[in-house]
Amino acid sequence: RLQGAPAGDCVDCHQCVNVCPTGVDIRHGIQLGCIQCSLCIDACDSVMTQIGRPTGLIGYDTDINVQRRKEGKPEIYRIVRPRTVIYASFIAIVGGVMLYTLATRGTMGINVLHERNPLLVQLSDGGVRNDYTVRLLNKRGARDFVLDVVGLPNAKLTVAGETREADGRMVIDVGQDQTREIRMSIEAKGADLPSAPVDIEIRITDPATGTSVSKHDHFVPSTR
Structure with missing residues (x-):
């Protein structure tokens, strides 16, 4: 440098290589093993500060700015570009869809599984009973659901371990x-x-809001 010959600022302290978790020698340029952790940048800047030389010997940059710097031209940093506008638009659209879905999501749900073994039970009075496994989903605070069945006139609905209210x-x-x-x-x-x-509709209703959801299944009167 004193003789006017081209000279770099690297002092070959090897700190950038020592701190690299993948063993990359960043002095040879960007390589496939680099994981962009920037530990070499911190190590190099620390050494440059201690010996009184400019920091930034290693850093993130674009190929265009590297070439412009070699030519003595100022760097170009464009925040707003077509790519950034497109990416921002995609993020805004996806975020809007997610917010809409979250704001309009249902707060209750029901799943019904018809028992297959046995498919039906013949009662002593000549009637027939079908059994179902019903799963109720509540996405709000603790509340009650009114359970009923639609599509089978005069059907009697019972739930194991539960009794009907005074109003039925x-x-x-x-x-x-x-x-x-x-x-x-x-x-x-x-x-x-x-x-x-016959097709039946098993429905739950929130008595506080009147909101209801249902699932369709079937009632089997006989095996024939």
Whole structure:
């Protein structure tokens, strides 16, 4: 440097190599093993500061600015570019969709599984009973759901371990942000038995808001 010959600021302290977790010698340029952890930058800047030389010997930069610096031209940093506008638009659209989905998501749900073994139970009075496993989903605070069945006239609905209210409603309580699985039975008397399997709608209703959700299944009157 004193003789006017080209000279770099690297003092070959090897600190950049010693701190690299993958053993990359960054003095040879960017390499495949580099994980962009910037430990070599911190080590180099620390050494340069101690010996009184300019920092920034290693840093993040673009190929365009590297070439412009070699030519003695000022660096170019464009914050707003077509790529950044496109990326920002995509992020805004995805974020908006996520917020809309979160704001309009349902706060209750129901899943119904018809018992297969046995498919039905023949009662002594000539009626038929079908059993179902019902899972209730509550995404709010603890509340009650009114459970009923639509599509099978005069059907009798019972839930294991639960009793009907004085007004005849079947009310199931579900804790805050919880699911509850219940075993439900639907009975049809001999006079009300359909001649073929019928589609039914098993529905839960929030009595406080009137909101309801349902699942469709079927009632099987016989195995024939």
